[in-house]
Amino acid sequence: MTPKKLILTDDAFATLTKQANVFLSSEEAASIKNQLSEALNAVSVLKELPTDKVGKLSSASGLNNVLRDDVVQPSLTQEEALSNASVTHDGYFVVNSVFESQDN
Amino acid sequence: MKYNQLSIIDARELLKKNEVTSLDLTKDCLEAISTLEPKLNAFVSVFKAEAEAAAKIADKNLKSGIWTFETHPLAGIPIALKDNFATAGMKTTASSKVLDTFYPPYDSTVVRKLKEAGAIIIGKTNMDAWAHGSSTETSDYGSTKNPYDVGRLAGGSSGGSAAAVASHEVIAAIGSETAGSIRQPASWCGVVGMKPTYGRVSRYGVVAMGSSLDSPGPMTKTVADSALLLSVIAGVDTKDATTSPTPVPNYLQELKGSSISGLRIGIPKEYFLKDAQPGINELIIKASKDLESKGAKLIEISLLDPKYSIADYTIIQRAEVSSNLARYTGVRYGGGRELLGPEAKRRIMLGTYALSSGYYDAYYKKGEAVRQLLKEDFSRVFETVDIILAPTAPTTSLPIGASEDSAMFGELADVLVEASSLAGLTGINIPVGFVGALPVGMQLIGRHFAESTVLSAAHAYEQSVNWKDNH
Numbered sequence: 001m002t003p004k005k006l007i008l009t010d011d012a013f014a015t016l017t018k019q020a021n022v023f024l025s026s027e028e029a030a031s032i033k034n035q036l037s038e039a040l041n042a043v044s045v046l047k048e049l050p051t052d053k054v055g056k057l058s059s060a061s062g063l064n065n066v067l068r069d070d071v072v073q074p075s076l077t078q079e080e081a082l083s084n085a086s087v088t089h090d091g092y093f094v095v096n097s098v099f100e101s102q103d104n
Numbered sequence: 105m106k107y108n109q110l111s112i113i114d115a116r117e118l119l120k121k122n123e124v125t126s127l128d129l130t131k132d133c134l135e136a137i138s139t140l141e142p143k144l145n146a147f148v149s150v151f152k153a154e155a156e157a158a159a160k161i162a163d164k165n166l167k168s169g170i171w172t173f174e175t176h177p178l179a180g181i182p183i184a185l186k187d188n189f190a191t192a193g194m195k196t197t198a199s200s201k202v203l204d205t206f207y208p209p210y211d212s213t214v215v216r217k218l219k220e221a222g223a224i225i226i227g228k229t230n231m232d233a234w235a236h237g238s239s240t241e242t243s244d245y246g247s248t249k250n251p252y253d254v255g256r257l258a259g260g261s262s263g264g265s266a267a268a269v270a271s272h273e274v275i276a277a278i279g280s281e282t283a284g285s286i287r288q289p290a291s292w293c294g295v296v297g298m299k300p301t302y303g304r305v306s307r308y309g310v311v312a313m314g315s316s317l318d319s320p321g322p323m324t325k326t327v328a329d330s331a332l333l334l335s336v337i338a339g340v341d342t343k344d345a346t347t348s349p350t351p352v353p354n355y356l357q358e359l360k361g362s363s364i365s366g367l368r369i370g371i372p373k374e375y376f377l378k379d380a381q382p383g384i385n386e387l388i389i390k391a392s393k394d395l396e397s398k399g400a401k402l403i404e405i406s407l408l409d410p411k412y413s414i415a416d417y418t419i420i421q422r423a424e425v426s427s428n429l430a431r432y433t434g435v436r437y438g439g440g441r442e443l444l445g446p447e448a449k450r451r452i453m454l455g456t457y458a459l460s461s462g463y464y465d466a467y468y469k470k471g472e473a474v475r476q477l478l479k480e481d482f483s484r485v486f487e488t489v490d491i492i493l494a495p496t497a498p499t500t501s502l503p504i505g506a507s508e509d510s511a512m513f514g515e516l517a518d519v520l521v522e523a524s525s526l527a528g529l530t531g532i533n534i535p536v537g538f539v540g541a542l543p544v545g546m547q548l549i550g551r552h553f554a555e556s557t558v559l560s561a562a563h564a565y566e567q568s569v570n571w572k573d574n575h
Contacts, residue, residue, distance in 0.1 A: 016453055017453070019456050020430075020452045020453045020456040021430065022441065022449045022452055023441065023444075028446055032449065032453060035450060039454055040454075042414075042415060042418070043415040043416075043467070044415075045411060045412065045415045046412060046419075046470055046471070046474050047470075048412075049412060049474055049477060051473035051474060054473050054476045054477055054480070055473070055476050056469065056472035057473075057526075058316060058472055058475075059316055060302045060303075060317075060479070060527060060528020060552075061302055061303035061346045061348060061528060062552075063345070063346060068342055076209055076210065080210075081436075083209055084205070084206055084436065085436055086435075086439075093435050093436055095433070095435050
């Protein structure tokens with residue numbers, strides 16, 4: 001039996017582009033869409049491995065809930081923290097507005 | 105002799121005897137860089153003035169006795185860093201134009217430790233952009249070329265560090281591995297590449313790729329140099345909660361007088377791929393026999409087919425890339441997301457898909473479960489063997505351009521190193537010979553925090569065989 005090939009639809013790809021917050025030229029979009037389908041088909045080989053009875057590994061270090069005392073540590077000055085920002089205002093980062101203006 | 109050709113250990117001996125200065129070492133490295141860079145493109149930034157100034161300070165402190173090699177084990181030694189390690193006030197791009205304007209206000213923990221040990225930071229090496237790749241061809245600053253054949257790739261993502269060490273542009277370098285990015289370029293360039301256990305070396309200040317996998321490590325001319333460098337950069341760090349409190353041994357000291365007599369070496373039959381480039385498996389078998397003749401015991405073992413680790417790594421790593429780069433805005437540093445290159449966009453999109461509602465269980469959750477299977481597979485094998493021996497890569501260096509047509513190029517080049525990375529194990533690449541004019545590497549994989557065992561076996565091989573004679 002030939003496994004069914006997974007192919008991303010145009011709609012699914014458009015949604016994914018938006019979720020991923022990336023900018024694609026039409027040429028890039030066409031090639032990445034094919035490559036994503038190719039990669040998704042390639043990873044489907046994992047279905048061959050039964051995993052019902054195994055746990056999940058999210059960290060190889062075996063450490064969990066590593067905490068430190070809640071004490072203020074030396075840190076960057078405000079000036080240092082802002083030193084790489086392209087736009088600042090009165091000692092703050094300037095970000096794009098999140099909400100659209102009411103005129104729209 | 106040009107001093108850039110020295111190993112760290114030999115350079116230290118000459119410095120101790122006052123037969124060379126740090127400035128001599130630094131100047132010879134800078135000269136080699138200036139001669140070779142037009143051909144190799146191993147560097148993104150070279151810090152000539154800063155390195156010479158630091159070398160003069162090292163010489164002064166060594167002369168006055170303020171520094172000794174006990175207090176400053178890397179005093180005056182020029183070292184190159186992969187460009188994903190934050191260096192205070194020095195450009196750090198991770199070979200992406202997105203970060204072309206980024207001058208970090210702080211040092212990564214690895215860089216802080218190197219500086220505290222007296223090392224001279226001579227420059228930053230080329231890599232795949234954001235470490236996304238196994239060729240350096242995704243670098244926004246052009247590919248690094250292999251010193252053994254400039255028509256071929258250095259491998260990646262730490263290709264610049266591998267080529268810089270192989271060509272003696274530097275005495276040693278630091279790379280980082282998520283799955284293969286130290287060992288595979290080390291294999292293709294014929295150098296030693298040490299991938300520590302996940303959590304052995306701090307990730308603080310390293311541009312994140314796959315956060316549950318990223319492991320900084322040494323890339324050097326000799327195993328002893330890797331041992332020395334690892335002792336300097338390893339250790340628990342309050343700024344990286346995944347670093348282990350397991351004490352850091354003096355790895356170099358442990359090499360001295362170590363023996364591999366009775367060492368049980370597992371040979372996984374699944375890692376000797378039928379379609380590997382002819383000559384590679386044969387050289388690795390020969391190297392295993394060399395270790396056997398030194399007293400090691402070879403034991404045939406079976407591991408999960410490495411094809412599963414390719415698929416598993418693809419899911420886990422793309423998901424983590426997507427999560428890490430989702431937070432990148434260009435507001436606090438660097439340029440906008442429109443500058444991201446095609447490989448970064450491909451990876452972000454696949455990861456976003458694997459993590460999205462409706463697909464999470466089928467991809468990411470399945471990926472985590474398979475990762476557990478891989479870890480258990482190694483744990484089972486490590487009940488009967490001390491280390492695992494296999495080829496590092498199924499081919500020697502491929503021609504420039506080889507990565508461009510395949511979305512899975514890196515996974516195929518790294519097929520033999522991904523499972524051990526997913527399991528968080530330590531491993532090393534050491535050169536064992538040539539197929540044609542190109543180097544071949546052998547990997548030795550050890551248990552968590554068994555760096556000493558891995559280094560000892562690699563050192564025993566290196567001491568008994570002149571790999572450059574193996575054709």
